[in-house]
Amino acid sequence: MKRTTLSLAVALLSGTVVGQSVMAANNEPIQPIAPAKVSNPALVELGKKLYFDPRLSKSGFISCNSCHNLSMGGTDNIKTSIGHNWNEGPINAPTVLNSSLNVAQFWDGRAADLKAQAGGPIANPGEMGFSHTLAVNMLQTIPGYVAEFKKAFGTETVTIDEVTKAIAAFEETLVTPNSRFDKYLKGDKKAITKDELAGYKLFKDTGCVACHNGPAVGGNSFQKMGLVEAYKASSPAEGRSAVTGKDADRFNFKVPTLRNVEMTYPYFHDGAANTLPEAVDTMARIQLGKKFTADENAKVVAFLKTLTGDQPSFKLPVLPPSSDATPRPTPFEKK
Numbered sequence: 001m002k003r004t005t006l007s008l009a010v011a012l013l014s015g016t017v018v019g020q021s022v023m024a025a026n027n028e029p030i031q032p033i034a035p036a037k038v039s040n041p042a043l044v045e046l047g048k049k050l051y052f053d054p055r056l057s058k059s060g061f062i063s064c065n066s067c068h069n070l071s072m073g074g075t076d077n078i079k080t081s082i083g084h085n086w087n088e089g090p091i092n093a094p095t096v097l098n099s100s101l102n103v104a105q106f107w108d109g110r111a112a113d114l115k116a117q118a119g120g121p122i123a124n125p126g127e128m129g130f131s132h133t134l135a136v137n138m139l140q141t142i143p144g145y146v147a148e149f150k151k152a153f154g155t156e157t158v159t160i161d162e163v164t165k166a167i168a169a170f171e172e173t174l175v176t177p178n179s180r181f182d183k184y185l186k187g188d189k190k191a192i193t194k195d196e197l198a199g200y201k202l203f204k205d206t207g208c209v210a211c212h213n214g215p216a217v218g219g220n221s222f223q224k225m226g227l228v229e230a231y232k233a234s235s236p237a238e239g240r241s242a243v244t245g246k247d248a249d250r251f252n253f254k255v256p257t258l259r260n261v262e263m264t265y266p267y268f269h270d271g272a273a274n275t276l277p278e279a280v281d282t283m284a285r286i287q288l289g290k291k292f293t294a295d296e297n298a299k300v301v302a303f304l305k306t307l308t309g310d311q312p313s314f315k316l317p318v319l320p321p322s323s324d325a326t327p328r329p330t331p332f333e334k335k
């Protein structure tokens with residue numbers, strides 16, 4: 001009898017301990033990325049083609065993939081993007097990877113979601129330099145596309161609404177699960193090293209997680225760039241106030257995701273930080289008033305590198321050929 005009571009007590013006790021450790025994992029400020037669920041493969045396939053198709057630009061030279069290169073973490077790895085007529089944009093291209101997890105799109109959140117965002121670059125004179133009407137007319141002259149739009153939407157006529165819906169559906173598949181850090185979060189304590197874990201502790205204890213949290217380790221709020229110490233940006237961008245018109249939102253930017261951050265250099269909305277140690281040093285100083293030692297900085301950087309997940313992997317799309325009726329592209333103006 002005594003024995004039974006004792007083992008029951010032990011079972012209860014260990015039950016509590018197990019319960020607590022599960023609780024602790026759930027209480028982490030960062031959660032694992034869930035793999036994409038594809039409900040409409042025809043739509044995703046069409047969106048993938050559009051994403052890679054430079055014919056959606058006036059020059060026939062620039063696709064979404066030019067600036068959000070899926071071989072390079074969904075970015076262009078340059079300070080600010082180069083668009084139509086070699087236009088150098090005012091702001092760094094954020095990654096499209098895991099962008100479906102963002103509270104809103106763009107550094108200032110001016111697009112509510114991926115569908116609302118996707119029409120922007122096509123008609124932006126400094127990006128793809130085209131117009132929605134021209135893009136849709138162009139697609140209508142390509143029999144392969146007409147057939148695919150019919151398959152995805154059931155209608156013969158192509159609309160910009162369908163174009164942006166398809167691109168957004170493709171972008172929703174661009175999530176990066178299975179990073180070493182996610183394996184750690186799911187209970188594989190050996191998935192990260194002692195130094196990487198120490199970096200994660202610093203990331204939490206210093207307060208980085210106040211802004212960089214959730215599955216995307218960011219992307220879910222707008223925060224002041226330069227909370228403790230002012231930031232001298234090399235870009236004229238004003239941030240969130242451009243959308244809300246409120247002075248209090250001046251220089252508030254969407255907190256970027258830190259998923260795959262080792263691949264998405266250079267950093268910050270002005271692309272001014274070339275390396276991760278530099279970005280981490282700046283963040284600690286101007287957001288939290290903390291100066292990391294070289295050793296602390298190295299540990300935080302080591303942790304950040306565990307956030308690289310499975311990169312999108314798919315068959316490179318073969319684009320349906322233009323017909324004789326397809327308008328030919330307009331070359332860049334000579335400088």
Ligand code: HEC
Pocket residue numbers: 051062063064065066067068081082083084089091092093094095096099102104105106107108114117118119121122126127128167
């Ligand atoms: C010429 C380069 C260029 C091209 C082409 C381009 N983008 Fe972008 N993209 C950018 C830049 C720069 C930003 C940031 C602009 C801002 O925040 O004001 C951006 C922002 C985004 C964002 C928001 C991400 C975030 O975290 O806020 C998404 C999503 C996106 N682009 C998808 C696309 C799609 C889809 C296409 C093709 C239809 C495309 N882009 C074409 C440069 C480009």
Ligand code: HEC
Pocket residue numbers: 203206207208209210211212222223224225227253254255256257258261264266267268269270276279280283284287288300
């Ligand atoms: C008060 C909110 C806040 C805190 C705290 C904070 N960050 Fe940030 N972080 C941001 C914002 C906002 C940006 C984008 C700012 C910009 O580019 O103007 C950013 C950008 C970054 C970037 C660059 C990412 C990219 O793709 O451009 C890195 C890396 C980063 N933070 C790491 C950290 C680390 C490490 C800490 C802790 C030492 C930290 N952050 C603390 C809000 C915060």
